[in-house]
Amino acid sequence: MPNQLLSDRDVEFLLYEVAHADKLCELPQFADHSRETFELFLTSARKLARGVLWPAYKPMDEAPPRLEAGQVLVHPVMREIWPRLAELGITCATRPYAVGGQQLPHTVGMLASGYLMAANAAAFGYAGLTAGAAHLIEAFGDERLKRDVMPRLYSGEWAGTMALTEPQAGSSLADVRTRARPAGDHYLLDGNKVFISGGDQDVTANVVHLVLARIEGAPAGIKGVSLFCVPKRRLEGSDNDCTAAGVFHKMGWKGLPSIALNFGERGDCRGWLVGQPHQGISYMFQMMNEARLMVGMNAVATASAAYHEAVEYARTRLQGRALSQRDPSSPQVPIIEHADVRRMLLRQKAIVEGGLCLLVTTARYADLGDTRSLLLLDLLTPIAKSFPAEFGFESNTLSLQVHGGYGYTSEYLPEAWLRDQKLNSLHEGTTGIHGMDLLGRKVVQQNGAALLGLSEEIAIDVAKAGGSEGAALQQAVERVGTLTMALAASGDRDKFMLHSADYLTLFSIVVIAWQWLRMTNAAAGKQGDFHDGKRQAARYWFATELPRVEHLAALCESGEASYAEMRPDWF
């Protein structure tokens, strides 16, 4: 059976049995939609993913972009893929009618993107970046940018990028140095960016960079950074002095160029201010939830493709015999017959499907859009981004492990997905940064209102579930509450943040246990392999992961300081 990338049955289950996506159509903005439009769109996305993006995955992985005579050349198959991605309408599916979108709920758009990402993350990357750039202009740009640039991005005529990172400004965007000098209706930009994905290519006629830069005389730090729209070619077609200075040789995502980009080498790089001066970082932050959920979805998708590959492999690879089988002349069994192989598969299932459920949960909060839902979305975003990235990486190594020595060779795909997956713990904020964001900001802001809201949400599902799993989850949630209060009461910022990484892990384990409880609630009373599989994966998560919460919480509370007190000279 060909790799299904994302399970159609699971997608259907999450949409209609867990999240009740059809109910979203009762909201006025989704009134034109119905289960029928959702299904038609998902069908198109599946076909495009399986029929077009997936066959191009390995060729693109094997022939990364090159820089020749100042132009980045990408794999030629991208020129066939791009128009089809644009035609599908994925870049503006969830946007309002007024800007040419179709007001599709994020809950559905997220899953449609998931198929495309699982098939070929790099190819989908071009569309994701373009959507992000267009959305920034939609939200903050002036009428001119909205008229001349935004529609060309949403339609796929041009592609977009996010140009934030500089050599000295990676995690610390406050240190951005690229300068912008006022020059009439525009600014002249001057500076160097690195790692700019999609920063140049030979697929679309133009590339539009959304650039963070400092207007001359701007205050230092975050409050002096502005956002600019800087096209590779100006509207009338002339060159705008953006130079591709080099392509990075990456371990994964090889189909998408990430480049070093110089603005204003000839002193003639024009940029147009997006929104107000000095608001660049705050604009970016307002878009970040969306971008981070996309990274989370990508991580789930990458783990999902590898998981399905591993299940199929384990069903067909014959090796060894049952422990009780002493007869060496008896036939060998498929490795899925070995409990330890099923351990590896079940762990992947728990991570992949738990992660996918969390993405659906968060996307639904974005769709509901009321104050409480947005508060929960904000709280859960660092988890929805970093859980799939970190646990997903482990899941990808398990897929490779199931393939044995063959998994270590490039004749098989797990090693490629493992390489791809690593990026998700780095871009859009490293895992370390998200750990600090969760503990240092998300759980404590507004006197812990978000955390309280989350406990209430979980309590509803616990009440529905009853039973020992519900009780265990309730206890874990309370533990998170007491831990957070204890940490916040300590008063010392360094001590408070000391175990932010462990806090992120334990918080993630609890949130994923909640997803599994939601799924078993939805599966209650339903028979058959699919629902039995759900119950079993939930059982696994509650038995093997949830108990870790207590250990990690104790560690956080103890103020254990081995690495904090480790001196740089001792390494």
Next chain:
Amino acid sequence: MKILVTVKRVEDWESKIKVRPDQSWIITEGVNYRANPFDEIGVEEALRLRDANAPSEVVVVSIGPAAAGAEIRSGLAMGADRGILVKHDGFLDSDAVARILVKIVEKEKPDLVVMGKQAVDVDDNVCGQLLAEYLGYGQVTFASKKESLESPEEKGKKAGLKLSADKKSLQCAREVDGGLEVLEVSLPAIVTVDLRLNVPRYASLPNIMKAKKKTIEELLPAALGVDIAPKVKVVKVEPPPLRTAGIKVPDVAALVKKLHEEAKVV
């Protein structure tokens, strides 16, 4: 030009199909359904012909359960103009389908009927031929294209079926053993399509939303005056035999010997 195109709701070949214990049919619980892939090629071709020969109309017809409305809607989302659903639950043989279609053709008077060469559920490959016979129309089966699916013609979404200048006939290439045969058929006619005619488009989200406003007319076989009592009886359904393990041969000579003596293919 008016083009009628048929779309059948069939089991998705990616679903795990199991036979009922009493061998009377397959187990339908948990099976996914989709449009017959040959029919999607038919819809695509009809849309290309329509767009190259405005003003034209494409009408999608399906005969099947109420759920087959989803397959019509998917044709409308690809771009067809309106739909007709002839509702019937349960087994229909190809002859009954052809006789229902006769009534639809008499009602709609299309210049052309485009059908898949067969439906992938039962693989009968007779419906188009029966319909042409009952109507006394010309027919071209297994329509294909001279150019490959990687050709600029295909990338430019050019129709493989070519309407004559006076719009009274259609030129079609069809697949035959060892190559293609090009025929000219006068209209109205029936064309059944093969796999290498085109690559069907995906329904884009904007077109999916437009399709919501398109109408689907619902009819019943009895109201059309068609007796649908089956003439074909399903005696028994069996899964295909399991593939047996392969063997290894030491060298090419041994392979040739086996192919010659046992498989008798060389």
